[in-house]
Amino acid sequence: MTNEYRHSVSLDRDKCKGCTHCLKRCPVEAIRIRDGKAQINANRCIDCGVCIDVCPNKAKKATSDKLEDLKKFKYTVALPAPSLYGQFDNLDDIDYILQGLLDLGFDEIYEVARAAEVVSGMTRLYLNRKDIEKPVISSACPVIVRLISLRYPYLCENILPIQPPIDLAAARARERALEKNPGLRPEDVGVVFISPCPAKVSYIKNGLGGKKSDIDLVLSMSDVYFDLIGVMKKQLTPEPISRTGMIGVSWASTGGEATAIFNDKYLAADGIENVIRVLEQIDNGNFPYLEFIELNACSGGCVGGMMTVENPYIAKARLQTLKRYLPVSENWDFRDDGENSDIPEKYFSDPVKYAPVSALSSNMSEAMEKMARIQEIHKTLPDIDCGFCGSPTCYCFAEDVVKGNADISECVVMMREKKQKAAKEKNHEDS
Amino acid sequence: MAEAITFHYDVDGENFTSAGNASVQVKRKLRQLGFPPEIIKRVSIAMYEGEINMVIHASGGSADVTVTPEEVRIVLTDHGPGIADVALAMREGYSTAPDNIRSLGFGAGMGLPNMKRYTDTMEIDTEVGRGTTITMTVKVA
Ligand SMILES: Nc1ncnc2c1ncn2[C@@H]1O[C@H](COP(=O)(O)OP(=O)(O)OP(=O)(O)O)[C@@H](O)[C@H]1O
Ligand code: SF4
Ligand SMILES: [Mg+2]
DSSP states (O other): OOOOOOOSEEEOTTTOOOOSHHHHHOTTOOEEEETTEEEEOTTTOOOOOHHHHHOTTOOEEEOOBOGGGGGGOSEEEEEEOGGGGGSOSSOOOTHHHHHHHHHTTOSEEOOHHHHHHHHHHHHHHHHTOSSSOSSEEOOOOHHHHHHHHHHOGGGGGGBOOBOOHHHHHHHHHHHHHHHHOTTOOGGGEEEEEEESSHHHHHHHHTOBTTBOOSOOEEEEHHHHHHHHHHHHTTOSSOOOOOOOOHHHHHTTSTTHHHHTTSOSOEEEEESHHHHHHHHHHHHTTOSOOOSEEEEESSTTSGGGOTTOOSOHHHHHHHHHHHHTTSOSOSOOOOOSSSSOOSOOGGGBOOOOOOOOOOOSOSSHHHHHHHHHHHHHHHHHSOOOOOOTTSSSSHHHHHHHHHTTSSOGGGOHHHHHHHHHHHHHHHHHHHO | OOOOEEEEEEEESSOGGGTTHHHHHHHHHHHHHTOOHHHHHHHHHHHHHHHHHHHHHHSEEEEEEEEOSSEEEEEEEEOSSOOSOHHHHTSTTOOOOOHHHHTTTOOSSOHHHHHHHHSSEEEEEEETTTEEEEEEEEEOO
16 A cells, blocks of 8 residues: 655664664654664654654754745745744743744744634534534644544544644635735745644645645744844834734643633643553543543644754743733634634545555455464564664564564574574583 | 464553553554454454453453454453342443542443444353453454
């Protein structure tokens, strides 16, 4: 089965020393060490960024566009993720950041937090429907959506079928830019997302259900951060640009999206390991009744994204200060006609499809034979999960051997034992 | 024809946080074998309920799963207190789960009825003081 998901997490082979840090921590066992270097299996990778975080040699990197790329467009709109607001010390007004973005060369700003407030409004409406699967699972974190599509066939229909804030923000940003500047053609406008994580970079590069994303460039938040610091120092009083309320800003950390449904039957979890545990339990159907589930791959939520600068908990504390005098929400009116209380069709996204990658074979008896062989081999292995063979666990190694991706002789522990045994026997014969 | 594959799991009665792990493992295996999602769901729910019951009501036990392309058979064995009145235990809403377990969301008395509902056959062999063995099958056809 081909699954051509394009990733933004990649390896710098020169820096990789072939240690086992990433091998051991990858939550979906997508990494192997082959010929002394790490390899990422693209079919399995969910772009969570854990390997970037744990690599002691900084050999994993996330690709993104660069600020210079703005030159490709006549007119650019910045789409800052809400987590950007938590990156700066001693800041009491979001406008300083937004003005900073204009000073860096952007022509206009459209805050993703605004679109998030709209999505919150639509989510509340959606939850009132009688014909939907509960609990509804947030669609905002692309890692979670991809994980569900690879592993949980029954949870696909629980995913909120409404466009996530970045898509909504991008569509609105372009519309607005064209309205304001009648001379521009759509391709003159560059819509630029400032991302907290590689997962969102991949999500955008892959387009939405076959359609090209409305976002033209994705910048890493940490790259933009250092440029921003420079221009923000010089500012006196910024223009009042921000149109975000408390809810939009809250989306940056775990619980923000969930509390905005105004109903206490929700669960909010973060950190990929926790998330997997929660998904397993919901999938088993043994879960107290819930309306909504917010899951974020990163600890603390998007403020913990691999492309952010600040510690997620500090960022969260800062957001609390920033939120204090904001109205609850500034964006909720998404209805074009103002009367119809339904969510307009254009805001729905394509349903998430189940696309498993783990099957051993498309033929079940062949798959069963393979699994029997995996079990046989596994029994002979030391079961200490040392990782020297380049697979994360002994069981995984047995799978790799049967799949033809590894040779049994690569288990050094078993080979050493064999040698020792042979040597002993030889000693016996000699004496 | 492929031979049956068997899986064995010890279900630890001391460690509540690991409860449910065996059924998650089985779910992964069935996915790798390419079983249809519907079958996987039925097996994993039935096994999950039985596994949790062994932890809560019988301080642990073991699970043996036999897989062929035609059916999945789950045998759950424990040496707990046994079930005095099986018909009563099978009733929806009947539960003897203690309060601390209820506060975790268990104890609705839906486990055994769900095991019955999601499987094609289910047999309970139990004796007070000796323990309980529950055998369930899910047919693939
Ligand atoms: N393995 C077992 N050993 C002893 N008693 C059991 C066992 N399994 C179930 N029981 C008894 O049967 C009752 C009903 O079980 P059932 O699984 O239907 O409900 P529950 O476990 O109490 O609650 P729920 O499964 O909804 O969380 C239990 O409360 C318990 O008294
Ligand atoms: S939690 Fe947020 S920052 Fe982390 S991967 Fe998901 S979307 Fe990206
Ligand atoms: Mg039960």
